[in-house]
Amino acid sequence: METTEVEDDLPPDGDAEDARTSRDRSGIQSIEVGTQLLVALTRAMRAMALGDLARAAGMHPSKAHRYLVSLQRVGAVSQDPLTGRYELGPFALRLGLASLNRSDAIVRTRPLLAGLRDQTGHTIGIAVWSDRGPTVVHWEKAGGAPGVNLRIGDVLPMLNSATGRLFGAYQPMEQTLPLVERELHERAGDDLPGLPRSLTDYYRLCEDVRTEGASWVTGSLLPGVNALSLPVFGARGQLVLVLIALNLQPLFHAQRGGELEHTLRTFVMRLSAMLQAPAESPPKAGGRRSKAAR
Known part of the structure; x- marks a missing residue:
């Protein structure tokens, strides 16, 4: 009896659904292998x-080199022309940043920051923890x-940025x-003055950050720039x-207990409360039609 292509692909128990699932799960092995280098x-x-x-990727150098050539072409990997060392490329970094920016906390926070900038007169930013550190x-x-x-x-660096020290305190x-x-x-x-010299120094500093619930630096990240995180x-x-x-030192008066600190603490308290509450779902179109019909 003549058999069809589908019958030839059937597993031993004759389950056609399992065969279709197996085909659906098949992928392109070269992409999976190349990703090991990115990991x-x-x-x-x-x-x-x-x-x-x-x-580190578990492959022969000649094989790794072939994959790296292709990964360089798409911008996922870059190579230092002087040292020959490989690093994540601009596309990989943009991909990671795009993923971070889609998180619920960032999506809900971002629209509020321009108003805080206008209220304080200072540059306002947000950072999250990524595989590379405070980003x-x-x-x-x-x-x-x-x-x-x-x-x-x-x-941002862990040792001498207000943000890095804050992540060190809470992460x-x-x-x-x-x-x-x-x-x-x-x-x-x-x-650099104030730079921790040991793990003991660093985590003692982080303990102070937890006690205060905030982190200040004065010119230790960018010369002439103060920051509060x-x-x-x-x-x-x-x-x-x-x-x-953050802002230039002559413009940034972030002394402890000052007006700016109070404004920022009030903002983060309200922001934390907002993020701890479920996001409101947009009204369903069907509900609007039903109301109009009434």
Whole structure:
């Protein structure tokens, strides 16, 4: 008897539905293999030599190189022309940033920031935690602050930024520790005043941040720029984002207990309450038609 193509694809028990499901789940293996290189770069959080990257991805260097050529072409990976090391490319960074920006907390917070900027006269931003660390996802820049040169997608340092210290205070230590240790090693010779020199110094500073519920820096991230960062909490009491206010030192009066601190604390309290409440669903079209019919 002649058999059809579908019958040839049937599993041993003759379940056609299982066969269709199996075909639907099939994918393109080369994409899955290439993604292993991106995963390795994300976990490393640093540029990597070809051999190290190939080992981390579990493949031979020659095979890794072929995939990296294609990943470079689409902007998912970039290569330093001097060192030959590989790093996540601009498209990978834009992809990650786009994913972060679709979170409910950011979508609901972003429209409120321009009003806070106008009220305070300072640049206002928000940052969230990503695999790379404290990541800026939105800025509302105040006029007359040319020295405030941060961009969306910038990753802020853990040691000397108000935002990094705030994440250090509230984010689980297993997430922050690798970044803190790396910065302590890389900045061992830095003579910046107030820079923590050890894990003990850093986490003692984070304890002070938790006690105050806010983090201040004076010119330690950007010369001549002051910043104040405050935590915004979600429904389960977890840190969902950090509010940042900053400006040039002569314009930014963020002394403890001052008017600006009060304004920002009031804002984050209201924002936390809003994010802890369910988002309102838009009215259904059917409901509007029904009301009109009545």
